[in-house]
Amino acid sequence: MTDQYAVIGNPITQSKSPLIHSMFAQACRQDLEYTRIEGHDFAVDVDAFRARGGRGLHITAPFKLAAFAYATEHSERAKLAGAVNAMRFDGEHVVAENFDGVGLVRDVVHNLSCPLKGKRVLVMGAGGAARGALLPFLAESPALLVIANRHLDKAQELAHIANSQPGSSVLVKSATYAELEGQAFDIVFNATSASLKAELPPVSAGVFAHCALAYELAYGKGLTPFLRLANNAGVKKLADGVGMLAEQAAEAFDWWRGMRPDTAAVIAKITVPLV
Numbered sequence: 001m002t003d004q005y006a007v008i009g010n011p012i013t014q015s016k017s018p019l020i021h022s023m024f025a026q027a028c029r030q031d032l033e034y035t036r037i038e039g040h041d042f043a044v045d046v047d048a049f050r051a052r053g054g055r056g057l058h059i060t061a062p063f064k065l066a067a068f069a070y071a072t073e074h075s076e077r078a079k080l081a082g083a084v085n086a087m088r089f090d091g092e093h094v095v096a097e098n099f100d101g102v103g104l105v106r107d108v109v110h111n112l113s114c115p116l117k118g119k120r121v122l123v124m125g126a127g128g129a130a131r132g133a134l135l136p137f138l139a140e141s142p143a144l145l146v147i148a149n150r151h152l153d154k155a156q157e158l159a160h161i162a163n164s165q166p167g168s169s170v171l172v173k174s175a176t177y178a179e180l181e182g183q184a185f186d187i188v189f190n191a192t193s194a195s196l197k198a199e200l201p202p203v204s205a206g207v208f209a210h211c212a213l214a215y216e217l218a219y220g221k222g223l224t225p226f227l228r229l230a231n232n233a234g235v236k237k238l239a240d241g242v243g244m245l246a247e248q249a250a251e252a253f254d255w256w257r258g259m260r261p262d263t264a265a266v267i268a269k270i271t272v273p274l275v
């Protein structure tokens with residue numbers, strides 16, 4: 001019987017995951033079917049999918065927290081993120097993972113050839129997206145990681161979590177946007193949800209003074225206000241989250257199927273030009 005996988009969310013018609021995974025399955029000669037589930041009652045919907053023989057799920061908004069509660073085992077990354085973007089079903093066991101952060105780092109370091117090691121890194125936003133990237137960022141040993149947020153307490157909480165990680169020597173600081181005045185960074189990430197509303201976080205162009213890469217975690221929105229600001233400030237390399245999407249999908253595929261597909265063809269297929 002063909003193995004069943006799916007992505008669950010609401011709304012879900014926009015999801016690129018079925019396309020991505022059908023391309024991976026074809027390239028890796030894996031017999032699997034990957035569909036969309038419009039979720040309503042998460043536990044009921046997932047129970048039904050498992051009863052139909054479902055092997056694994058991707059989870060998208062608004063169910064990443066519900067998935068955390070549903071799972072019986074959580075990876076360290078999922079625990080730290082407090083959110084789940086992939087699940088694997090092994091009999092009664094429901095194993096939860098979060099590949100968003102590793103996917104992001106893989107895109108930056110491998111696809112975009114921008115190592116984080118020794119760099120001054122700015123992350124704007126302290127919500128779920130920033131939280132998910134925290135451990136994978138620390139693993140790359142940047143010289144400095146600054147988390148900026150409108151509500152400083154959320155950035156402080158993430159900085160505190162990061163600074164409490166055993167074995168990490170990365171200096172992690174929190175800041176308001178006003179406090180970034182006069183500071184410049186090598187790599188700047190927009191992990192806020194501002195671009196989904198075509199808004200710009202209140203950051204000044206000075207943060208890009210020595211910037212080699214401006215990365216927008218949202219994808220498919222073209223030149224967002226953040227990327228436009230970076231472009232006008234002379235940042236040479238601009239990227240959106242399309243590579244992150246493909247890389248987190250490849251991590252999940254590997255976790256489910258035991259082989260990591262190449263992402264280049266998928267990235268080429270789903271990229272929306274920035275300009």
Ligand code: ATR
Nearest residue numbers: 125126127128129149150151192193194199200201
């Ligand atoms: P996600 O899961 O996408 O990270 P989230 O957890 O709701 O979503 O977090 C949204 C993040 O975007 C928050 O850091 C939020 O900042 P506040 O905590 O200060 O509200 C940030 N955000 C949203 N709109 C923003 C805007 N226009 N400017 C700056 N930050 C914004």
